[in-house]
Amino acid sequence: xxxxxxxxxxxxxxxxxxxxxxxxxxxxxxxxxxxxxxxxxxxxxxxxxxxxxxxxxxxxxxxxxxxxxxxxxxxxxxxxxxxxxxxxxxxxxxxxxxxxxxxxxxxxxxxxxxxxxxxxxxxxxxxxxxxxxxxxxxxxxxxxxxxxxxxxxxxxxxxxxxxxxxxxxxxxxxxxxxxxxxxxxxxxxxxxxxxxxxxxxxxxxxxxxxxxxxxxxxxxxxxxxxxxxxxxxxxxxxxxxxxxxxxxxxxxxxxxxxxxxxxxxxxxxxxxxxxxxxxxxxxxxxxxxxxxxxxxxxxxxxxxxxxxxxxxxxxxxxxxxxxxxxxxxxxxxxxxxxxxxxxxxxxxxxxxxxxxxxxxxxxxxxxxxxxxxxxxxxxxxxxxxxxxxxxxxxxxxxxxxxxxxxxxx
Amino acid sequence: xxxxxxxxxxxxxxxxxxxxxxxxxxxxxxxxxxxxxxxxxxxxxxxxxxxxxxxxxxxxxxxxxxxxxxxxxxxxxxxxxxxxxxxxxxxxxxxxxxxxxxxxxxxxxxxxxxxxxxxxxxxxxxxxxxxxxxxxxxxxxxxxxxxxxxxxxxxxxxxxxxxxxxxxxxxxxxxxxxxxxxxxxxxx
Numbered sequence: 001x002x003x004x005x006x007x008x009x010x011x012x013x014x015x016x017x018x019x020x021x022x023x024x025x026x027x028x029x030x031x032x033x034x035x036x037x038x039x040x041x042x043x044x045x046x047x048x049x050x051x052x053x054x055x056x057x058x059x060x061x062x063x064x065x066x067x068x069x070x071x072x073x074x075x076x077x078x079x080x081x082x083x084x085x086x087x088x089x090x091x092x093x094x095x096x097x098x099x100x101x102x103x104x105x106x107x108x109x110x111x112x113x114x115x116x117x118x119x120x121x122x123x124x125x126x127x128x129x130x131x132x133x134x135x136x137x138x139x140x141x142x143x144x145x146x147x148x149x150x151x152x153x154x155x156x157x158x159x160x161x162x163x164x165x166x167x168x169x170x171x172x173x174x175x176x177x178x179x180x181x182x183x184x185x186x187x188x189x190x191x192x193x194x195x196x197x198x199x200x201x202x203x204x205x206x207x208x209x210x211x212x213x214x215x216x217x218x219x220x221x222x223x224x225x226x227x228x229x230x231x232x233x234x235x236x237x238x239x240x241x242x243x244x245x246x247x248x249x250x251x252x253x254x255x256x257x258x259x260x261x262x263x264x265x266x267x268x269x270x271x272x273x274x275x276x277x278x279x280x281x282x283x284x285x286x287x288x289x290x291x292x293x294x295x296x297x298x299x300x301x302x303x304x305x306x307x308x309x310x311x312x313x314x315x316x317x318x319x320x321x322x323x324x325x326x327x328x329x330x331x332x333x334x335x336x337x338x339x340x341x342x343x344x345x346x347x348x349x350x351x352x353x354x355x356x357x358x359x360x361x362x363x364x365x366x367x368x369x370x371x372x373x374x375x376x377x378x379x380x381x382x383x384x385x386x387x388x389x390x391x392x393x394x395x396x397x398x399x400x401x402x403x404x405x406x407x408x409x
Numbered sequence: 410x411x412x413x414x415x416x417x418x419x420x421x422x423x424x425x426x427x428x429x430x431x432x433x434x435x436x437x438x439x440x441x442x443x444x445x446x447x448x449x450x451x452x453x454x455x456x457x458x459x460x461x462x463x464x465x466x467x468x469x470x471x472x473x474x475x476x477x478x479x480x481x482x483x484x485x486x487x488x489x490x491x492x493x494x495x496x497x498x499x500x501x502x503x504x505x506x507x508x509x510x511x512x513x514x515x516x517x518x519x520x521x522x523x524x525x526x527x528x529x530x531x532x533x534x535x536x537x538x539x540x541x542x543x544x545x546x547x548x549x550x551x552x553x554x555x556x557x558x559x560x561x562x563x564x565x566x567x568x569x570x571x572x573x574x575x576x577x578x579x580x581x582x583x584x585x586x587x588x589x590x591x592x593x594x595x596x597x
Contacts, residue, residue: 121465130466164575170469179469184476217470230546230568252550254543277539290540297540320540406538
């Protein structure tokens with residue numbers, strides 16, 4: 001009997017060793033994932049939806065996504081003939097509700113077993129891509145993937161529509177959906193006012209003095225926050241939405257101010273005679289900002305209540321674009337022939353390159369610091385890029401938006 | 410023989426259970442979202458009746474897109490041009506008045522004397538959003554300082570920056586970008 005016990009123990013030991021090896025191997029071998037159209041009437045719209053879901057599920061990064069289109073009865077527990085090898089099947093049934101919207105039924109199958117089912121109601125058919133994002137978010141959550149809340153959030157951008165003309169646009173993270181929410185004048189620097197994305201700040205440049213307004217997304221009702229001769233920009237909003245970092249220039253001199261929305265008091269944070277702009281919170285007591293105090297635009301930091309300035313970036317000569325999330329900083333810098341994005345931390349020296357091709361600009365952290373959105377120019381192609389920092393992966397989508405003035409997420 | 414069969418059975422059990430771990434483990438009932446009925450009958454009539462199994466994706470906004478308070482602001486620059494006032498040009502990433510612009514500035518100061526006017530700073534398409542606006546403003550401020558030195562009242566001058574939002578040339582050439590790095594005079 002003891003020989004038996006020894007024999008079984010030795011098998012378990014050997015098998016355990018193999019298991020570890022298998023797990024290591026599995027890191028590179030993701031399960032195959034297919035998406036099938038189970039709509040009663042499939043056509044251009046349902047095929048387009050298939051493409052959207054394929055793109056989103058690739059960004060989810062939990063599977064090896066096979067993006068070949070196939071039709072299969074929604075109720076069937078079996079894959080279509082061309083998807084026999086699939087480990088997971090995501091099947092949808094898209095129905096036009098006759099009121100300008102869609103109803104989508106979705107289920108996730110593994111080995112004929114339904115792992116997840118859900119019904120989605122979309123009020124406006126032109127927002128189909130948000131439906132895709134919501135489904136991808138739910139599948140990711142079901143499978144225990146890394147946080148993906150940012151996928152469902154809205155992007156706010158200002159695009160130049162002509163000389164002295166610009167529009168404020170709400171979009172999804174791929175910028176495939178774009179809805180003009182303010183037009184008719186010249187605007188700049190649109191920025192979400194709160195985590196819930198119900199309100200936003202922007203600068204009206206058609207007013208006698210540049211004026212920062214706060215507007216409600218649903219109603220369009222706006223109210224003036226502050227005006228300044230020359231320049232008035234809301235550069236950043238504190239995590240709790242109670243404080244703003246503004247660039248104002250009451251005497252033609254652009255400097256950074258801390259604005260308290262509870263007391264309506266503003267405090268000057270920088271006082272350099274050149275250019276200090278683009279203040280961004282890095283925690284509650286420190287800001288990062290762009291200054292040309294050493295001759296070229298570069299990124300510096302300072303405590304709000306201190307006069308000491310620290311240079312944050314030592315590479316490149318034109319570092320005028322950056323984004324922060326707590327102690328992290330992503331900035332644009334010239335690398336070889338193009339502009340790349342790099343990641344740095346207040347807590348460590350050194351930096352990590354995040355992009356490797358094209359000209360990259362307008363980096364914007366997601367509100368949870370999980371991802372960075374940016375615009376990429378590769379030759380004549382414009383792209384919107386998403387970098388998932390935790391997974392060290394990046395994705396791009398074709399971009400048709402014109403010239404962007406500002407971007408917020 | 411029996412021993413061999415027994416050992417084979419144990420080995421098979423271990424191997425098969427090992428294979429199953431190659432795919433992520435899924436608990437089919439973990440979040441209660443599994444439904445055998447599909448969902449066709451679960452469609453709520455109002456948004457408030459939604460549960461975990463139904464999501465409603467509402468419109469981004471219903472707000473009216475037109476900003477009725479906005480003005481075009483282009484006519485003032487045309488008016489200045491008609492009176493012979495010229496724009497002051499700047500070098501790349503600079504806001505100091507070039508030597509070749511001093512004469513234009515002197516002529517302009519004579520044309521705007523005793524008038525109220527606005528200086529609009531402009532930039533080429535390089536540089537990022539806020540920095541470009543600040544650069545445009547510093548250019549406008551440099552022109553204002555020079556005009557005050559010529560005897561123009563500082564109170565008669567207002568300033569703004571339009572960044573790269575008001576180009577007069579759209580080609581991607583050095584000559585074109587040079588034309589966009591300028592300060593315009595705008596009369597009421």
